[in-house]
Amino acid sequence: MAHAPNELEELIAHEKKLVAIEYQNEAWAEGVSEGIEPEILAEAAFTTALTELIGNAGEECALALLEKMREQIVSGALLKCRVLQ
Known part of the structure; x- marks a missing residue:
């Protein structure tokens, strides 16, 4: 089954995630x-992730990620346990 280039890129990105x-x-x-x-683990994870993201992609990218989150x-x-209505 062949995948279009965009579809393949999305599959690869999903697997990486x-x-x-x-x-x-x-x-x-x-x-x-x-x-x-x-809470300490979460703050450390956010700090590390945002520091790396800002260094690699800039503040706008980090702010966009924060808004998405x-x-x-x-x-x-x-x-983890969502109730779907």
């Missing part, structure tokens, strides 16, 4: 097992 989430979940679990509170929080898209 899944792998990145797996790495983050492993780091999170390790931090929790070491007794680090979730805010929208996902407000919509409930990031809740």
